[in-house]
Amino acid sequence: MRRPSLNDLAAFAAVANHRSFRRAADVMGVSRSALSHAIIGLEGKLGVRLFNRTTRSLSLTQAGATLLARLDPVLQDLDRALDTLSEERGTPSGTLRINANKSGARILLANVVPRFLDLYPDVELDLVSEGRLVDIVEQGFDAGVRLLEAVPQDMVAVKFGGDVRFLAVAAPSYLEGIVPPTTPDDLQAYRCIRQRLPSGKRYRWEFAKRGAEIAVDVPGNLTLDDNDLLVQAAADGRGIAYVPEPFAEPLLKTGQLVTILDDWCPPMPGLALYFPRSRHVASPLRAFIDLLKRWDGAR
Structure with missing residues (x-):
């Protein structure tokens, strides 16, 4: 068995930990093909197969899992040693x-x-x-x-x-001539700007007051996935939005937005x-x- 280089072993550990040639290549700053060739070369030197590969998945063989368990602590120790040199350099x-x-x-x-x-x-x-x-x-x-x-x-x-606080906000023009909601349940009678979460689900607006918590699946015919866009749509009079305070603060200061349901929007970690x-x-x-x-x- 030919002894592999440190670069070969580091490449193996990156692919094994990320379970992806693409992600490992991005982190290491090399091409996917170069990384693939490095792993093939390592398997040739060791005389064992380290990964089970299909067109849709990548998993470690038993030999690969054994090597990773022994190799990870060694590479971490090496990182510590190199980091110590960096500290000594100042x-x-x-x-x-x-x-x-x-x-x-x-x-x-x-x-x-x-x-x-x-x-x-x-x-x-x-x-x-x-x-x-x-x-x-x-x-x-x-x-x-x-x-x-x-x-x-x-x-x-x-x-x-x-x-931080999440605030329910709307443009004065939208609220003109109507009575603002006084409880979260009242939102069912208003036009709201809904939010799509990164998971694909729509966000249920979460409120709290004196220990009582409520989550509302608000109505609305516009759904957005970005807080800046939610704030802008609210300022344009498209309805009520529910956003982190820092995103709404500039337009609250200029009066383009006002808050509603303030007493249902307490600070949170x-x-x-x-x-x-x-x-x-x-x-x-x-x-x-x-x-x-x-x-x-x-x-």
């Missing part, structure tokens, strides 16, 4: 990949990212903003940003930005940056977390 380096929802990305870009890039020019920050909740380990991210209540239980969460509990926290992520905590503590 500044973090490498790539930091963060997956965030749109609200989180906005806050980070406005308050943390500029300072981080100024302090750590040797770090390449890859900030991906999308609505759907992804498996950050499977997708090759170092950390994620979501509402605290959506963070998986096996992750370490660093809360920031304070509590806000955003958190999260990362795997069992994984080594590399110096770029540690530096980002430290900066995030300092900014949040100074607010």
Whole structure:
């Protein structure tokens, strides 16, 4: 058996952990075909098949699972050793990949990212903003940003930005001549702008007051999947929208939108940056977390 190179083993671990040649190739910055050839070469050197491949799925063989179980701790130890060298040099380096929802990305870009890039020019920050909740380990991210209540239980969460409110908002022109709703159930008699979640389901508006909670499947003939679009449609008089406060705040200040059902919209736990509990926290992520905590503590 010919001894494989470290690059070959790292390629195997990437494909095995992501269960996808495409995702592993994206994370490693190589072409899918190059990665496929590397795995074929590794299997040839080892004399065993590491993956079961079909046109629709990819899974580890028993030999592949055994190799991954032994290899992952070794590669993590190597990451720690290289990270130690980076610390001794005095500044973090490498790539930091963060997956965030749109609200989180906005806050980070406005308050943390500029300072981080100024302090750590040797770090390449890859900030991906999308609505759907992804498996950050499977997708090759170092950390994620979501509402605290959506963070998986096996992750370490660093809360920031304070509590958030979802607000029911509408344009004065839409409410002109009609009596605004006073309870969530009243929304059944109004035109609402519905929201499509990344999962494909329509969002049921969730309200709370003095311990009572209610979720309403509101009526409406317009459904959108983006908070900015919801706010704009509400400002255009298309009906009532239910959005995070930061998205509506600019138009609330100008009077283009007003709030309704305020007493049914209490604060809720806000955003958190999260990362795997069992994984080594590399110096770029540690530096980002430290900066995030300092900014949040100074607010």
